[in-house]
Amino acid sequence: MTSPSDPSAPPPSERKPLHVQVVTQPALQGCWAVNISETGIGLIATPTGPEEGPREGEDLEMAFTLPDSRARVQVRGVVRWRHDPVERDEGGVTALGVSFHAFEGADGVKLKRYLLDHQLYVAVVYAEEAELRGLRAALESHVRLRFAQSAEDVDTLLSRGDISALLVCGQDEARAVALVERLAMRRAEADPTGAGPASDLSPRILYCAPAMPTRLVALFNQGKIFRALTPPCEPVALRQAVLQASRELGLRTEQRRAALELERNLSRERAREAPRLAADPGVANEPGFRSPAMRQVLEMVRVAAPHRVAVLLQGETGTGKEVLARVIHRLSGRSGQSLVVQDCGTLTETLLESELFGHVKGAFTGAVADHPGLFVLADGGTIFLDEIENTTPALQSKLLRVLESGDVRPVGGTQVRRVDVRIIAASNRDLAEEVRAGRFRSDLFYRLNSFIVDLPPLRERPEDVLDLAHYFIAHFNRTLRRSVTGLAEDAQQVLRYAKWPGNVRELRNCIERAVLLSNDDEPVCARHLPPSLSAGLEGARRQVRVGSARSLRERLEQMEKEIIREALENHGGVVRRAAAALEMDPVTLGRRVRRHGLLAKEP
Incomplete structure (x- = not known):
């Protein structure tokens, strides 16, 4: 959630209408999306009772398919809020407002691309060749048209x-009226959302076929059509009617959402008691963050996260740099906006x-x-940016320009766009050493190293x-x-001493x-x-046995x-880092290094 203490935090993104089925865990019967933004989604459902599904403040896993691209988002x-009807009847619907906090993989990028490319979609059915030219000329610069020639095609659209x-x-009055009546019957009897009245969330129907005036008046009064236009349709009147219908649908959807949320707040007066997301999530209680070394890392993260400062995460591969980047984003004032992840080691410079x-x-072959x-x-x-050490000097120069000015120019383009983006970089190697070796630009390094966080390897915690x-x-x-039941003692010993x-x-x-190899209702054994993991345990045992005939x-x-x-x-011979890992004073460790005759770098 956006932190009120950060005045530079961007406002919540605009909601766009979206009416697709949503699969949830915990399960919600008849769950559909009403609208969506980069930061959250509005849902309606028809659960069997108020006890079904998540309550306010509880987590909800969701999966749905975006229209057009058919991209799956998890x-x-x-x-954030939930409203259950007082009396569950045919028109009763449960409404929920859900705030996003973690996307699966690159699904957040898929959603943002969908929202950036979003346009109004209008379906056209039974149009003849002469009508098609007029429809395209009047509407294609304002909306995206989708065409159908049968009732089944309309259902698909x-x-x-x-x-x-x-x-x-079209020119067939009987066929056009029959389709309107069929759609009205389906909304009334088989509306999958249960969000009555059914016309609230269904596409607005503009009747552009011939019909008797009395029949058109009856269809309009019964709520089966939004507006009737006398063919042939005048382009300006047609365009205004389509845009007005689209706006009215979006407005009605937002009004319904706001009304349900307001009703929930007023009727139950639970605003103060409702569970809220903590401004500072207890990440220290999450697995892998409880050792002294990681608690020290988290203290540094909490200092840096609220401020617009570039953070450089350094550590071996697999230490959890992306996990920590997500923690930084979650604790920042930008947590309501997108976190975009890119591994710089997986693509060529051009890509x-x-x-x-x-x-x-x-701009290049394939740029269609x-x-x-x-x-x-x-934005x-x-x-x-993970594995940033793998970028080329030319690309590093362009990254530096974005860091310093916020200006982004696409490949092959002349227009520059200003963006407000916080950068978190990660490296598997010591970037200072890479600079000294001439493999990384010093000017970019000094922009990135405003706040360096070293992640300790697992063997040190x-x-x-x-x-x-x-x-x-x-x-x-x-x-x-x-249904594996845990870890046997021999497995615990192996895991403790592994490198x-x-x-x-x-x-x-x-x-x-191990879980795949274990039997159900039994623990994981060595x-x-x-x-290969047993080598560490054997080494520890050999150390204990070393010089068994010598004194203690x-x-x-x-x-x-x-x-x-x-x-x-493990730390390249640097006494200072080795002392931090061993939780010793560097001077004391340096003295013992010299006593044992070990080679080391600066203390």
Whole structure:
């Protein structure tokens, strides 16, 4: 949610009408979308009772298909308000307002592209060749036309969910009136939303076919048509009628939503008691964030998140840099806007430039249409650039220009667009070292390193290993439909002493494999884990057995030396970083390094 303390935070995005079926978890019977924006969605449903589905303040998982592109969107949100009718009858409908907070993969970008490209859609049925030319000339610069020649084609078009008006044309009066009557009967008897009266949310019907005046008056009075136009339709009158019908549908939808929300607030007076999203989510209680090392990282994140400062996340692959970027976005004043993610290591320079900055039609082979680019899609929100060390100097120069001026120019274009985007960058390597080696531009580095956060590898925060393992077991029990009961003692020992070169990502994959190999209602055992993980446990046991015939002091000295050597190896020989990982004073560690005769860099 947008933070009131951030005056620069962008306003909520505009709602657009959308009438498509939505699958939810927890399940809501007869759930359909009413409208949608970048930050939330309006839903209506016909549950069997007020106890079905989520309550206010509870999470809701949703999946729906966007019209035209047929792109599938999966998103998690929180129910901001819910209204249940006092008496459940045929016209009773439950309404919900849901705020988005986490999209699956790039689904947030899919939605933003749909909203940016959104236009009014108008269906035309039974139009003859002479009428088609006039309709296109009058309407195509204002709306997108979709054509049908049968009642079945009309059903298909209306099921898209974004048709705002239907023009019934042709010269066959009986066929045109029969279609109007058929659509009215379907709305009255089989409206899937249950959101009566049915005409509230259905496309407006403009009757442009011949008919007796008395019949037209009857159809209008019964609410079966929105307006009748005498053929041949005059272009200006036709255009005004179509635009008015589309606007009226959007206005009625928004009025209904606002009325339900107001009724809910006034009738139940629950505004103060309703659960609310915390301004500062308790991310410290999430798996993988409870060790001292990660608590220190979160403290730094909480300092940086509310301010418009570039954040550079550094750490090994698989340490959770994208997860932390989402935490930063969630704690910022931009949390109500888009978070766009791009891995800079997966695309060539040309494709990455097009993806980030967009391109115009004809800029290169295959550019068949304008493409807005991720910086435009992230306008008002945050963009996360992972593996930024893989970008070329030429692309780094263009990124620097966006950082300094906010100006984005698409590939092949001359027009510059100003965007307001916060950048979070991530690198698997030390960017300062990359600058010294001449592989990364120093000017871009100094723009990105306003606030550096180093993520410790999993082997340096063993307190998180078992916590994450139990979390992944629960996750894969749900997704794989298994019922594994936890971790056996031997599996816990293996996980604790594993080196985890792949960090949290490797742990996740190991647990997924183990859950698949385990029997239901039994715990994960060591035999279900990859054999390579056992090397760490065997190494720990060998260290304990080293010099078993020597004194306790000598054995402890040997173990201390091995621990310090491993810490130095993991941190490139830098005593300061090794000391932070071991939670020691750097001066003390430097003294012990010299005593043990180990090689190190600056203290």
